[in-house]
Amino acid sequence: MIEWNVLNIEETTDEEAITNAYRRMLTVTNPVENPSGFMLLRNTYEQAIAYAKAANMGTASIMNSQQAYSPADNMFEMSMQPMMNTNVVQPQEEKKVDLDKTVVIENISDIIRKNLNKGSGVPFATKDNLEKPAVVDSTVNSDNVVHSASAFNNTGLANSVMEVKPLGSGFKGITLPSHTHMMGHEQSNSQMYLYEEDNQPMLSAENEMGNQNFAGEMPYASEHLSNQISSEILKEVTVDEQSLLQQWIDRIEGIYYDFASRISEDMWNEVLTVPLCIEEDTKPKASELLLRFLMKHYYLPQNIWQIIDKTFSYAENKDELLKKYPREFIEDVVLSSINYPDIINYYMFRTDLQIDYDQFIYKFFQIVRFVRQNQYEEAYMALVEIDAYGSVHPYVEVERVKYLISVGQYQDAMNIAHFLYETYPDDASIVYIRAEIAWAVGNVGEARIYYQKLLTINSEHYYAKIGLADCYMQEKEFEKAKDLYAELREINPYDSYVIENLDAANENLISLFEENIKKDKSDVRSMLKLAWCYIQNDDIEKAIKIGKALEQIADPYDYCNVLGKAYLQSKDYKNAIKYLEKWVSTIRNIPRNGNRENKLKYGRLGGALELLGQAYEQANMTKKALNLYKMAKKEEPHNINHRISLARYLIKIGKDEDCVYECEEILKIDNRDFEAAYYRAVALYNLEYLSKALDAFDECIRLYQFDVNSYVYKIRILMRYCEFDKIEEIFEFLDANCIGSEIITFYKTKMSFDKEVIEQTKNKSEDMIDYDYFIGIYEGLIKNYKKGTSDIDDADPIYLEIAKLYVNIGNYKKSLTVLKNIHSKDKTNIEVYECMAISLEKLEKYKGALESYKRILLLCPEHREANIKIAELLEKQEQYDEAIKFHTKQLEITKSISGFINRGKIYLKLDDFQAARKDFKEAIKMNPYNPNSYNWLGVTYMYECNFEEAKKNFLQAIDRLEQERTPEPYRNLALIYTKIGDFEKAVDCYKANIEYFNDSYDYEKIAEIYYEQKEYKKSVEAYNKRCKVIENADELTNTELYVWVGKCNTGLESEKTALKYYTKAIETAKVIGTKCHEAYIEIAKMYMQIDKYELAMKFFKEAAQSPKMSIENKIEYAYCCFVSNNFEEGQKYSNIALAEAEKMSENINGEKIKKHYLMGYAYLVQNQIEKAQECINEAFKCRTCNDCFYPKCHRAIALQGLVLEKKGNRGGAIKCLGDALALVPGNAKYIHDFSRVKE
Incomplete structure (x- = not known):
């Protein structure tokens, strides 16, 4: 039955209206927060959609009477259970039974035939009335006795006297329903499931059937199936096997069309154990042949379907079958028939009739549909048509009763329902309809008896509980009513009818219990009941107040339960833990004897442990919460709710593998549990099992089509693989189904x-x-x-x-x-820290960046980028040993060419050439065709001035440039040629790079070579080309060219022309709002060379306003100041230079030698000769600088000459300056100093 009030709409066959109602209800129903409510909502939606689809299909077939009948047209109606409505009926005034009359009836057929002529009763087939329905109205006689006779036997009358009474008035706050609790029908005996959410076939959310008849028309019973045997099935079998298969399917056809045989387990066991169904060669053919037969002949009891599945394993081979057959047939017919109980009890059919049973079943469900849709004229005609078959199944009369109730014919409905009950007193459908008619006419006491009996047949019957609770409310049994409504609310928290009546019951009880407590303040029972009423009505403060009073007089089992739950609900976790701990302890101490009360109390231990676990969870006490959830599961291993709570918490605390295991155990018990499927999918995603996670979220969507989170996770996974087309499909589906949210917009x-x-x-x-x-x-x-x-x-x-x-x-x-x-x-998302680290690094906040990268490593110890970035940052801070550790750590995780090269480069800075070479050679082993490895190997030899070995490796790198283009091999080779004086080859190397890269750097290096060779015209030409290839060149680029032209003219000793270009550079820079620092420096140095120190000082002062001024330029500025007797300025800038030089690295050899040279130079200009000498001595201990590769440090040698000059050792000074000049022949400063000292 369909619980239309769950969807909060009236009964309808409008699929769009049903879907929109479902979506509205989803805003208050979440499968994770409220699984039972969700499952009820979801199943209701699926039933309603299937019902609407089936209704639309069925109507079409009735309207077109010329169409041949095919139960496949309506097969999904057969595969879902009949619908029912949750609301209750209060009889309307105009439809009340006349209580002053009685009717004596001899036979149900007499009722119909007698009343058809005067507009009363229900239709029954006659030759005269098949074409036109009569307008009916009920009458009763004055005997006040109803006699019911059977339409299912001919043995005579079964007499009974029934009083028909009006429904009593309501009590405070109760909502009296406007119609019966159910307008559906039930099944009977051991095979029935009374339309509860856990017993409904689940229609796939992505494959709900449309008006598609994929099975074709139903063949007649006499039709032979030889023409339907597919050639594909038989093409690989022998003629003898083909004959055997034909005979076998003929036999199955015969079993199916003999209804008694159709429902006989013996017949099916016999036909399915023949060799054809066992032998490997023929079993697959037999399996497929039978499946094709079942596409058109599927009205079989569940037990028969299970016998078939035991032989051919259709459920187990679902995935393979879906490749060959329509999903709707496999999932919604085959699997549903195997896994879910029957809709109609096949064993209540009369089997001795010569009728088309499939067509009868089809017409039966037409009646069900018409009654539910309030299509009374159509229902009337359908009843007339089905009566032509005779008495086939008692459920036709159940539907007749519902029809009569719907049209207000209560007395006739009462007559039939009473007789059905007398004939089938233990059939749930009939007991229920008997209760409903009693309720409808206001006989509350009688209705209560039938509802109670129904609950002995099926203790989980939702609507029987509603009916019984309603009866208790009418009879002022508010406690019993409240308990039932509370139980129903646990099943469906969104049933507004139940909620309203629960509130009403509580209000009545609150008044009652408050009155009792006024009379007796020690009335523990009333106090406990009152506290629970307050809790259920969310009046927590009053509940706690009552609970505290109970603490003084009640048993700990009772008051701890009350206070624990109340404090937990109020988020006072400390007190919740206090009382729930005591409650658990109290339960554990209860004697486990045969006492029923003790057994009931001890049976609540699992729930108490879970509740305590919730309190610890909310208090962020992880270990205790986890232990309690495990204890709850252990205490009640078959309680899925405990398992779900444990799985949910495992994923919350990051124990994803454990969560996957728990969820899979749950799904073995119930493979439709959405929570278990969802938590499993999320855990797989967290574990980076993305392919499995994708499949798992697809399963979640199949179970719950409107869960946005499942789509979000799918999108995240597909984004990882840039599967944008598939993501677009998801967005299109969501838009088409109005499944929207801002997270989807994101x-x-x-x-x-x-x-x-x-x-x-x-x-x-x-x-x-x-x-x-x-x-x-x-x-x-x-x-x-x-x-x-x-x-x-x-x-x-x-x-x-x-x-x-x-x-x-x-x-x-x-x-x-x-x-x-x-x-x-x-902040467990690695991307957060990656983004943070990059920002901090770019802002040169290296300490913070390091912390962020280290946080990434805590979250993902094998994160490649984090190890490398940490090493780079440590390198920037000259923590080389630590940087090497992180490079080594990454290489232990994953060996890579870049990893070996990066570590080798740090070894180079530490002058550990052997270690560096070892790393570069490892990189070559990994890829002998990578030029970078050979290039860096050459650098190690170059740093040791082993130019021949260096050249060999640079040439090896150049030979491999087709594999990966890089400018460094040619540039390094050019450096070697420059150092050994082969300038032409050096220029050729730079030109080779220019052919491929056309980079300004190579033009600039050519310009420098020509400058050093005093080929100033060529130098200017090269520098001019350098400026032209610079991207986005502007006026600033022009200033650089003017400065270079000025330098070349200085070299030509054309100071006037040089000054002209320097001035032009300065003026050009002013136009664009900046200063040409380089021009001021070059002018100052030009004046220094001609001993015009005051003029030089002036231009140095201009340059000093720029932060770009080098340490050496500051020392030269200081020297000019001292020579010009500006001692204060000279002291200031020489001290600044000293301070900056002292900060230079001691860890890198090249930096170290520059540091001592610059400090010695600064001390020299301050006339601190001994300190200058100490610095020179330290410089001589170092290897030459990385950017010059001379066998000796020419800077330190030249500085030594100036120190010796100060000491009066002119000869020593001349020798040192001459040695420096020999190393760097074109150095203008050395030439000037050598000439000055010599003269």
Whole structure:
């Protein structure tokens, strides 16, 4: 039956209206928070949709009477259980039975035939009335006795006297239903399931049937099936086997069309154990042949389906069958028939009739549908048509009763229902309809008796409990009513009728219990009952007050239960734990003897442990909460709710593998449990089993089509693989089904951005991405989230995307500001720390960046990027030993060429050439064709001035440039040629790079070579080309050219022309609002060379305003000041230079030698000769600088000459300056100093 009030709509066959109602209810029904309520809602929706589809199909077949009958047209109606309505009926005034009359009836057929002529009763087939229904109205006589006779036997009358009384008046707050509790029908005896949510066939959310007749028309019983045997099935069998298969399917056909044989287990066991069904060669053919037969002949009892499945394993081979057969047939017919109880009790049919049973069943369900849709004229005609078959199944009369109730014919309904009950007193459907008619006419006491009896047949019957609770309310048995309504609310928390009546029962009880307590303040029972009423009505303060009073006088079992739950509901977890601990302890101490009360109390231990676990969970006491959930499961291993709570908590605390195990155990018990399926899928996602997770979320969607979170996870996974087409399909499906949420809008925006980035990268497009557009959408979502108008429950992913966009546009400060909004409890997302680390690194906040990368390693110890980034940051801070550790750690995880090269480069800085060479050689082993490895191996030899070995490796690298283009091998080879004086080859190397890269660097190096060779014209030409190839060249680039031309003219000793170009550079820079620091420096140095120190000091002073001024330039400025007697300025800048030099690294050899040289130079200009000498001595201990590769440090040698000059050792000074000049023949400063000292 369909519980239309669960959907909060009236009965309808409008599929769109049903779906819209379902979506509205989903806003208050979440499968994780309320699984039982969700399952009831979901099943109700599926039943309603299937009912509507079947109704639309059935109507079409009736309207077109020329069509041949095919039960396949309505097969899914057969595969779902009949519908029922949850609300109750109060009889309407105009339809009340006349209590002053009685009717004496001899036979049900007499009722119909007698009343048809005067417009009363129910239709029954006659030759005269098959074409036109009569207008009916009921009458009763004055004997006040109803006699019911059977339409199912001919033995005479079964007499009974029944009083028909009006329904009594309601009590305070109760909502009296306007119609019967159920307008559906039930099954009987051991095979029945009375339309509860756990017993309904689950129609696939993605494959609900439409008006498709995939099975074709139903063949007549006499039709032979030889023409239907597929050639594909028989093409691989021998002629003898073909004959055997034909005979076998003929036999099955004969069994099916003899109804007694059809429902006989013996007949099916016999036909399914022949060799054809056992032998490997023929079994697959027999299996497929039978399945094709079943596509058109599927009206079989569940036990017969299970016998078939035992032989051919259809359920086990579901995936294979879905490749060959329609999903609707496999899932909604075959599997549903195997797994779920029958709709109609096949064993209540009369089997001795010569009728088409399949067509009878089809027409029966037409009646069911018409009655439910209040299509009374159609129902009337359908009853007339089915009566032509004779007495076949008692459920036709059940539907007749419902029809009569619907049209207000209560007396006739009472007559039939009473007789049915007398004939089938233990059939649930009949007992229920007997209770309903009693309730409808106001006989509450009688209705209560029947509802109670029904609950002895099926203790889980939802509507029997509603009916019984309603009876208790009418009889003022409020406690009994309340207990039943409370139980029903646990099953379906969204049944408004139940909730209203539970509140009404509690209100009545509160008044009663409050009155009792006024009379006796020690009335423990009333106090306990009152406390629970307050808790159920969410009046927690009053519940706690009562609980505290009970603490003084009641048993701990009672008051601890009350206070524990009340405090837990009020979020006072400390007190909740206190009382729930005591409650658990009290239960454990209860004697486990035969006392029924003690057994009931001890039976609540599992629930008590779970409740205590919830309190510890909310108090963030992880270990205790986990232990309690496990104890609850152990105490009641068959209670799925305990298992679900444990699985949910395991995923919450990050124990994903354990969660997967628990969920799979649950799904073995119930493979339709959405919570277990969902938690399993999330755990698989967390474990990075993405393919399995994708399949798992598909299963979740199959179980619950409207769960947005399942789609979100699917989208996340597909985004990882850039499966944008599949994501688009999901978005289209969600839009088509009106499944919308702002989190989906978020992912739509994210996917749109990702697609643009990928497209831009793929096409090397220079089109700018509109970052502001995407940031604007995300900020709009955040705004709604903050206002509380969004359905997003976690804004962290949105904040993260905004932060990443700010990183992309270089606004690192803004990115960090946005990241602060991400809650600390959710900072387990590696991307958060990646974004944070990048921003901090770009802002040169290396300490913070290091902490972020180390946090990533805590979350993912094998994270490749984090190890490398930490090593790079440590390298920047000159913590080389620590940097090597992280490179080594990464190489232990994954060996890579880049890993060996990066570690080798640090060894180079530490002058550990052997270790560096070892790493570069390892890189060569991994890929002998990679030029970078050979290039760096050559650098190790170059640093040791072993130029021949260095050249060999650079040439090896150059030979491999087709594998990977890099400019470094040619540049390093050019350096060697420069150092050994082969300038032509050096220039050729740079030109070789220019042919491929056309980079300004190579032009500049050529210009420098020509400059050193005093080929100033060529130098200017090369530098001019350098400026032309610079991208986005501007006036600033022109100033650099003017400075270079000035330098060349200085070399030509054309100071006037040089000054002209320097001045032009300065003026050009002023036009664009900047200063040409280089021009001021070159002018100052030019004046120094001609001993015009005051003029030099003037231009040095201008240059000093720039932070770019080098340490050496500051020392030269200080020297000019001292020579010009400006001692204060000279002391100031020489001290600044000293301070900056002292900060230079001691860890890198090249840096170390520069440091001592610059400090010695600064001490020299301050005339601190001994300190200068100490620095020179330290410099001589070092290897030469990395950027010069001379066998000796020419800077230190030249400085030694100047120190010796100060000491009066002119000869020694001349020798040192001469040695320096010999190493660097073109150095203008050395030439000037050598000439000055010599003269």
